[in-house]
Amino acid sequence: FWPLFKKMVTFVTISFVAFGLVGYAAYGDRSSTTVLNNLPAGDTLVTVVRTGYAAALMLGIPLGFLPATRITELWLFGVSRRKGEVKHSKNAFRLFEVCILGAIAVYGGEYFQQFVAFTGALCGVPMAFIYPARS
Numbered sequence: 001f002w003p004l005f006k007k008m009v010t011f012v013t014i015s016f017v018a019f020g021l022v023g024y025a026a027y028g029d030r031s032s033t034t035v036l037n038n039l040p041a042g043d044t045l046v047t048v049v050r051t052g053y054a055a056a057l058m059l060g061i062p063l064g065f066l067p068a069t070r071i072t073e074l075w076l077f078g079v080s081r082r083k084g085e086v087k088h089s090k091n092a093f094r095l096f097e098v099c100i101l102g103a104i105a106v107y108g109g110e111y112f113q114q115f116v117a118f119t120g121a122l123c124g125v126p127m128a129f130i131y132p133a134r135s
Contacts, residue, residue: 033113069094 024031032038036053039046073093077086108115 065098069097072097 027038036046036050039049073090076093077089080086
């Protein structure tokens with residue numbers, strides 16, 4: 001397994017780097033950080049792709065939100081022995097978290113690129129997509 005895994009990770013990494021270098025060599029500074037902004041405006045297919053991407057992001061939010069909220073619920077409420085004991089409190093807490101995250105998104109949106117750069121520098125987030133955890 002590991003020899004094939006190493007070859008595939010190497011291939012994917014080289015592909016990402018090569019694609020990025022060729023794209024930058026072809027378009028230079030005219031290339032936008034967000035790939036979807038590089039597509040031509042007004043085209044129906046581009047609108048469909050952007051709408052599909054937005055839908056995928058919205059539908060993927062629970063995948064990132066649920067594990068984090070479960071951890072904070074465990075810190076806040078502890079382990080519940082009876083089913084439904086703190087159900088309403090947990091739901092209210094989840095609503096509170098979504099509202100707080102929404103407010104951060106609305107008011108902190110102009111600083112999002114700096115936030116992503118800071119988080120990536122400290123946490124190595126891009127590495128998590130290239131090198132999955134070993135088990």
